[in-house]
Amino acid sequence: MENRKNEIVRYEALRDTPNFERSFELHKKLTLLKVEDTDEQFNSRTIVAINNQIMNHTIIDSKTGMLYFRVEGIHNILRTSRGIARNLVYHGVPPELAASNTISHNDKDYVSQPSLMAMIDYSTNLSKGTKIRYINYVNASIKMFKNFEYLKNLKDKILSHTMYSRSLMKAKKIKADKIEKCQFTNKVFKSLKEVEFAHIDAVAYKPFLAGDIKNGVIVLKEIHKVMTEQDINDFAAMYKFCEENNYDLKWAEKVDW
Incomplete structure (x- = not known):
């Protein structure tokens, strides 16, 4: 602790x-x-x-x-x-x-x-x-x-400021790691518009990892939407989410923090 x-x-x-x-x-x-x-x-x-x-x-x-x-x-x-x-x-x-x-x-x-x-x-x-x-x-x-009204408004403002940086991180991670498939389903994507950069540990939870491309996975947009709806915001929750949906867990092997 x-x-x-x-x-x-x-x-x-x-x-x-x-x-x-x-x-x-x-x-x-x-x-x-x-x-x-x-x-x-x-x-x-x-x-x-x-x-x-x-x-x-x-x-x-x-x-x-x-x-x-x-x-x-x-x-x-x-x-x-x-x-x-x-x-x-x-x-x-x-x-x-x-x-x-x-x-x-x-x-x-x-x-x-x-x-x-x-x-x-x-x-x-x-x-x-x-x-x-x-x-x-x-x-x-x-x-x-x-x-909660105030929290929704606050997070909307925070999200609007981070959307651009997340888009840059998506492109940077795909290029750096030569990613061609969704890291959960292994489905090949043809356009950046098909996928999202999803933080493994959420910015709100571990802000010091917010800009680290290692703290993220490239997943299909529809999967990212479900994760957001289910409040998947840390490593343990993401790992459990993948287990429950029979998704690939190779991404977890690279988590070293």
Whole structure:
């Protein structure tokens, strides 16, 4: 587990973003719709504890749009004890769950959205009965932030600035590695318009690898679209995606970071 003091990065509190109250109320309603449940079927104190932790102790990296969740109190989200939650964050449960990298902001530790989702996925596999319903709620809530108004607008701006550089990286990687086929399907492409450069570790997750052509694969546009829809944003998720779809895994042999 690594802690990085990233005070030079500009973070903003989720609750301080424009139209937060309206957006978060909509977020809660959409979460309930996603899990096909209603407020009445949950313990109100539990739901309030989950939502208070999220809305009061979540920050945004304004450069990447990445969400970070405060470690202190994260047991409210994971639906477990403080001690178990801290162990999941700082030590993990090898080999199923790796320890989380944390960032420090205002002398408090935070974990990224992908790290939190990994802990939620781990908890899902061990939960049953009433607890699994709350874990499903949390899972849906965190994933639904891709539709949060401010974050969507922020990521649209970030994407508009990176599209051109990604296009250059696509051409550069194809030329440097002499790529003639989709690296997942091995289907030959005839035009650059048929393929995309897909980051292995997303810019928001590992910005220091953003401009490295090794941190990417050349895949068909339709595959890239599916990966975007499924939030495939790191090596582990991409590897699993390929396994599930019986795609070629030779690209993974070259990942050395």
